[in-house]
Amino acid sequence: MRRQDSWRTGAGHGEDTARCCDAEDLLDSLSEVVFRTDAEGRWTYLNRAWTTLTGFDIATSLRARFLDYVHPDEVEYTATLFMSAVAGGADHCHHETRYRTRDGSYRRVQIRATVVRDTAGAVVGNIGTILDVTAARRDEKTIGEHAALLELVSAGVPAGELPVGVAVYDADLRLWRGSPVIDEIAGVPQLVGDRLAQLTERLSPAGSHQRSLDGEWGMIAAALRTHHTQVGDLDLRGEHGLARSMRITVIPWLRGGEEMLALVFTDISDLRRAEREARTLCQRAERGRAWLAASAEITT
Known part of the structure; x- marks a missing residue:
């Protein structure tokens, strides 16, 4: 099943659908994350690079707030930058922050976002890219x-x-x-x-x-x-x-x-060992959550 993409228009027409599929395949070939959010900052589109960067599945990430992935120490800073851009009438926001990954670690990323407005000037979302600059x-x-x-x-x-x-x-x-x-x-x-x-x-x-x-x-x-x-x-x-x-x-x-x-x-032996232990703990937690979800389905 292909991802729901709010950029698509005219999906009922064969030619338009083919063009959209080609565009999505092209976006999935990029090494940097391409995203779109709604006016509340919830993901509405993510290309395949999102999973490569964070380890999170796209399907489970859609509709989540982008701030949910920002390091706790930088949430206020990131939100302030975004609101300053929106309230100030700017059409873009460019900054660096740390994003959470599935194994519990954080990657330093560079974000370039463009604010999307409707014909009346109201913010309807933003689109942009996320580049891993940790290394x-x-x-x-x-x-x-x-x-x-x-x-x-x-x-x-x-x-x-x-x-x-x-x-x-x-x-x-x-x-x-x-x-x-x-x-x-x-x-x-x-x-x-x-x-x-x-x-x-x-x-x-x-x-x-x-x-x-x-x-x-x-x-x-x-x-x-x-x-x-x-x-x-x-x-x-x-x-x-x-x-x-x-x-x-x-x-x-x-x-x-x-x-x-x-x-x-x-x-960096201790660092590598800590990373492996963190991944193991996260995998156990994932299995535990999956078991609880399956148990809940059985009891209902």
Whole structure:
């Protein structure tokens, strides 16, 4: 069954219906969420990207208020922006906020909405897009922090005083300098002159949406080719299987005219574990709600 779409007109005519179906298929192919709400802020249309972003089914989300998905700390702020746009006669609203997902976590999103008015000027709803910018905001913060860390490296701060795992490699991708934290993370000492390949062969992408560290299109190659910092999550294999998860920043760096490469390692094993536990709890809650609903149907 296809979703009810308040944008459709003339659905009783074959040609119009075909055009509407083609338009809906096109909207479903987009990676960003496309939405429409009524005057009360309740969803009346959502494309397939909504489920990809939040995990919520479209059918169960329709008619819910968009504010129901906003982080509690930002509901008042979001509502104020929307009402200011409406009351002020503006035709659009653009802001960032956090949206709730089915597993209980929140994603930072960028919303661009256009207010829809009737011929009398009354608000009848709004249409717009929702773009997931979680990774972009995370990467901006990470890159800024790690750029400051490299300043410490270039200033000659003793390696033992560096607070996180930092490894700097020369143009031949041999270790030039590293902090003791790297040894702890890797599980074996990383010696000056060691090849980066000795470390990368034990790292693999943390998920299907993550890139590898090495390879022709990996983060190292991309950083050296584009001269831009790359960030990704990888799993580090220990001697007895998966040991821990890492967020790795790959920074191309010039030192005295020589092309260097810095890797900053942040252990995110606890974060990944917490995310898995949250998903498990949400799945149990979903099964519990489904069981209660089925029991209620049987008793009635």
